[in-house]
Amino acid sequence: MGLEESLPSGVLLTTVEKFAGYARKGSLWPATFGLACCAIEMMTTGGARYDLARFGMEVFRASPRQADLMIVAGRVSQKMAPVLRQIYDQMPGPKWVLAMGVCASSGGMFNNYAIVQGVDHVVPVDIYLPGCPPRPEMLIDAILKLHDQIQDTKLGPHRKQEIIALEAEALTAAPTSEMRGLLR
């Protein structure tokens, strides 16, 4: 991304990682991407009673260039999917996606040809939030869990090592067809 990516691995990088994580999680700016009833709960969460401003994210940006968290609130139709992807591509990195509600996460009860069966078919999702719609506390809980993920984000050489480790782990993992047990 910037200068922090070219730091050598060591104490300096871990300190910068901690600081960058703290700064990033302290000022997440969500893009308004309300598509259905979940958006009503999302608006409530930004309101006075639940007050997302306590976490530094009261500014719901209507322009994706100023946002770094996309809260996909509601069902995504096949026609909306390219729009969703374009908005995601327009957001500057580092960026995160929160699939709010069961429709955005997996299609929910709308198991039909009109609805994308989970936005992870279109964009990479960092955290899934069940509920139909989730209450504002559930959204805040998901955001706080996302904050923990952001705090632990690796940078530069550490991120490269993490990618290599994740790939090695994925290559040795059992394919779904060979899995045995109760999950089937």
Place this chain on the structure above:
Amino acid sequence: MAELPQAARGFGVTFFTMFKKVVTEQYPEDRDKYPPKPRFHGRHQLNRWADGLEKCIGCELCAWACPADAIFVEGASNSEEERFSPGERYGRVYQINYLRCIFCGLCIEACPTRALTMTNDYELADSSRASLIYEKVDLLGPMLPGMLPAPHPMVPGLTDSDYYAGKVKGSVPEQANDRPAAGGLGATS
């Protein structure tokens, strides 16, 4: 300067708001101060009888009632050696996909033995799809005092009808003596 009194009145509203009660709920810190209503539809729970046998009989009525097809149940037969629930059948596999579940409660209405109820837990967010499919071990209720982990026989002298009539008040020592050595599928927690 006719606007000045108007402006003063406007700022007066702002000023007196300082003395109003704060409506903001400090959610993660003060979550116990604002519990959901007792009938709130939260995460499911599979209940047990007072002696620890499971209430679920694997009838799949919850799965049939589910409008989102979020529940998967596979029943199996109880045997005298390995008994998980009173009666003939028990739920061997029980899964709820929380990325499909819409918390409507139709499964609760469908359950004939009150095996499935809903708790008030709502903090369910997670980072992968697989971790949001809850298995039987995740859904089974806690072992309360007087309960014995299944599998074990029914209370001696009682039939399954007596269980459904609510005549079981707790486990008896004979049930523990007859237990098989190795725990089965439902012997967790």
